[in-house]
Amino acid sequence: MRPTQAAFPATRLRRTRQSPAIRDMVAENTLTSADLIWPVFVRDGEGVEEPVPSMPGVMRRSIDRVVEAAREAADLGIPAICLFPFTSAENRTADCAEAWSPDNLSNRATRAIKAAVPDIAVMADVALDPYSDTGHDGFVVNGEIVNDATVEALVKQALSQAEAGVDIIGPSDMMDGRIGAIRAALEANGHPNVMLMSYAAKYASAFYGPFRDAVGAGAALKGDKKTYQMNPANSDEALRLVERDLREGADIVMVKPGLPYLDICRRVKDNFGAPTFAYQVSGEYAMIMAAVQNGWIDEERAMLESLMCFKRAGCDGVLSYFAPKVARLLS
Ligand code: PBG
Secondary structure, three states: OOOOOOOOOOOOHHHHHOOHHHHHHOOOOOOOHHHEEEEEEEEOOOOOEEEOOOOOOOEEEEHHHHHHHHHHHHHOOOOEEEEEEOOOHHHOOOOOHHHHOOOOHHHHHHHHHHHHOOOOEEEEEEOOOOOOOOOOOOOEEOOEEOHHHHHHHHHHHHHHHHHHOOOEEEEOOOOOOHHHHHHHHHHHOOOOOOEEEEEEEEEOOHHHHHHHHHOOOOOOOOOOOOOOOEOOOOOHHHHHHHHHHHHHOOOEEEEEOOHHHHHHHHHHHHHHOOOEEEEEOHHHHHHHHHHHHOOOOOHHHHHHHHHHHHHHOOOOEEEEOOHHHHHHHHO
16 A cells, blocks of 8 residues: 655655756656557559548558668667558458468568568458458458458468568457467467467447558458458456457457556556567547547647556557557657
């Protein structure tokens, strides 16, 4: 228990807020560029940087530009970059075969980054939505998103990413059993050191809208993802998912979205003490940027505050579209 605090005026809590140096001295948390993972959108072509309208300041980049971005990120002390492919229409099929093609966009980008910028970690997303004609993260059979057949496909996708050289695999699909299946396949195929950052507590959220625009999956999506992503009403279920994923071989667990779910981050960190990340998702980024563009809030302050709040909530790091801007500010 806390010791009883002396009453005013012996206790004046403003004493430790009186100057910037003193405030820094007693700060309980810090934010550095080492806390950030930068999600980037990859598209075909060369020399292309195409703005994503619903995410001001965010681009879809061709692989050569992703490599440049990775180099800048590494120079800024950002430890990892996370790839999301904008897949062309002909590569979105019912069998999702492009997902495990060794030469899909994500795998080509991985090889290019690892060759040119060896000191940044590459993370890739495992889920079928960039490659399916339905926009769902799994196979759809008679209107049902089928679990076990999807897991088999996710394993193939994960192995193709490991072979391309990713450091971190991020299964974002929310199928049951995928972490164990992927971990076993990595062990069996000579990739014991590839990390799994499980999207363990991923909610069926309205805040993914701009991301689905960015990867071109929004228009395709039929229905919603509520049979596999979590109900925002639940919190105990997040702990069950995290425990399950850690037992199956996740190295790092993630909560997604971020700011509306800081209570989940705190419970996960307190209960398991495992490396815990949050994803400040596209809709959170879009909300802040929309207010910034209207002159309603200050961009620098809003992004620094929002990211510091993840640290305070117990997160070890954050996936954020603000990563390069923040790292530039902090450097
Ligand atoms: C796909 C995936 C999504 C995000 C990351 N991976 C979208 C979804 O589940 O529909 C969202 C990221 C964001 O909104 O920034 N499985």
